[in-house]
Amino acid sequence: MSFVGRRLLQLVPVAVGVTIVVFFMIHLIPGDPALTILGIHATPKSIAILRHEWGLNRPLISQYWLFLDRLLHGNLGQSLIYNVPASTLILQRLPATIWLIVYAAVIAILISVPLAMIAATRKDGIRDQVVRAVPLLGLGMPTFWVGFLLLTLFGANLRWFPVGGYGTGLVGHLHYMFLPALTVAIALAPVVIRSLRASMLTVLGADYITTARSKGVPGLRLFVRHVLRNAVIPAITVLGINIGFLIGGTVIIENVFAIPGIGQLMINSIFQRDFPVVQGVTLVFAVMVVLVNLLADMTYASLDPRVSFDR
Amino acid sequence: MIDPVVGGQFLAPGGGPVAELSRLPPDRSTPRRRTWYRQPALMAGLTITVIIIGMAVFAPLITHYNPIAQNLNDTLQGPSAAHWLGTDELGRDVWTRLLYGGRVDLRVGFIAVLFPFCLGTVLGSLAGYFGGWVELVIMRMVDVVVAFPFYVLIIALVFVLGPGERSIYIAITVVGWVSYARLVRAEILVAKRQEYVLAAQAGGLSNLRIMGRHLLPNVISQSIIYAMSDIVQDILAIVTLGYFGLGIPPPTAEWGSMINEGQSFLSTHWELTTIPGIAVVIVGLGLSLIGDGLADLHRPGQS
Secondary structure, eight states: OHHHHHHHHHHHHHHHHHHHHHHHHGGGSSSOHHHHHHOTTOOHHHHHHHHHHHTTTSOHHHHHHHHHHHHHTTOOOBOTTTOSBHHHHHHHHHHHHHHHHHHHHHHHHHHHHHHHHHHHHTTTSHHHHHHHHHHHHHTTSOHHHHHHHHIIIIIIISOSSOSSOOOSHHHHHHHHTHHHHHHHHHHHHHHHHHHHHHHHHHHHTSHHHHHHHHTTOOHHHHIIIIIIHHHHHHHHHHHHHTHHHHHHHHHHHHHHTTOOSHHHHHHHHHHTTOHHHHHHHHHHHHHHHHHHHHHHHHHHHHHOTTOOOOO | OOOHHHHHTTSOSSSHHHHHHHHSOOOTTSOHHHHHHHHHHHHHHHHHHHHHHHHHHTHHHHOOSOTTOOOTTSTTOOOOSSSTTOBOTTSOBHHHHHHHHHHHHHHHHHHHHHHHHHHHHHHHHHHHHHOHHHHHHHHHHHHHHHHSOHHHHHHHHHHHHOSSHHHHHHHHHHHHHHHHHHHHHHHHHHHTTSHHHHHHHHTTOOHHHIIIIIIHHHHHHHHHHHHHHHHHHHHHHHHHHHHTTOSSOTTSOOHHHHHHHHGGGTTTOTHHHHHHHHHHHHHHHHHHHHHHHHHHHHSTTOO
């Protein structure tokens, strides 16, 4: 299977590029990184230690090699605040983030598929116009603002859902994470609805649909068995392309709903100026996006035999 | 109503309509009702956007309050004749802060879109036109940037560079150019095989001239359409950075920080949080409508 091989080979430059970007983050700091990171109360000794540890006295290339060497040994650096490896902090918080991402993706699909079906079956009708207005409004809504509104309405006023936290056990997670996942899904749905509607319209115009219709396949059955099956593949691809958006949204939402994931860790570390942890989280986020995209491509290729790999 | 040639002339002259026609044949089966409906989308979007920009620009004429002047005797008041939308926790007039906040968010949003637009267009043109290792290097750079979630990279960059307007422009440029590069490259890959480009090449015109004068005017429209939704994304990013305290520093009125400051009073004064968000949504609606309208002018008959 040469598709898989070539796709994996393509990961190499991306992986190298990602590590370069994360490495150079430290060097974008205006002035002396060690001084800026440790703040005004830093002692000359602590500055010297940090400089030595990060190899800041060495040439840039050898600093990068040091960074890469540590990375390959699973060392993301030491948290300046908690004095534990950044990887430990990240691994502790990763499950909550993955939960949120998967939950949000599922809700986004549950919202988008029926709405896209409603729109596509009556093209240009009232229902279609209403559904097509959703992205116009939805794309302009700040995610954290939607979170506040849902939090106020369903959390604080109606008390249907908790106002923050992660919950325990499967049911607890599903309950606690519903509003955050819904918020991310609302941000994602407009994009998915748009493309799903378009791909459904394409499928509806295909010859095999006309054939199925003329055979007398009833409406709903036609839609589920013939249209949805073929229209869902492009929608999954769109979801894969927007995985960066989905994952980025969790950074914001984890902070609104106080979910102990790596997005919250990132923002907390920013306020504590804990650079190694910020670097580590950024890297982990990029790795997640790359892996999910790879997975989406593989799924796509195995579902659709026509896929060949040339760009 | 839209003649495809007129639709094509939305692009700059230089063979645009002809090239456009040969690539995207007009859909004659499209009912007239549809194109009639589509024109108002553009007009509605323009109307909304012009009104909002006008309100921001003429803010000092619309309200006589100072957006950052505190009045601790009049904190957290409800709407009244003196304060149309009430006051915030420091007694500042919310309506005034909303107008002045629009000045900041719209200005930064519109400026921020220019840098990635230009950079992405140039790099995308080079990649599409020359191919080979130029394309390889540029497209691998695209892959790397795309690997980072939008907000993660923006937040990380602004954090490292320090909060403020300059950092916002840099961060948005670094993250945003890839979309334009991809769009322009894809368009150029198709357009460079057209007869008018071959003719220009045969005529001995320089590559720079062919790219700038012949190709770019024909491929830029997709980017302009995309830029409309990109401005919305940029304004959302600015507002989100404001929420995290990484955007425009206080006390400057800015929609994101207004939402953030209202957060503490969500249970008693929900309007402090809700109103600036609605302003963002309206701006997004206006710009999205313009984008949709332009897209339909450009591709008549398609939805």
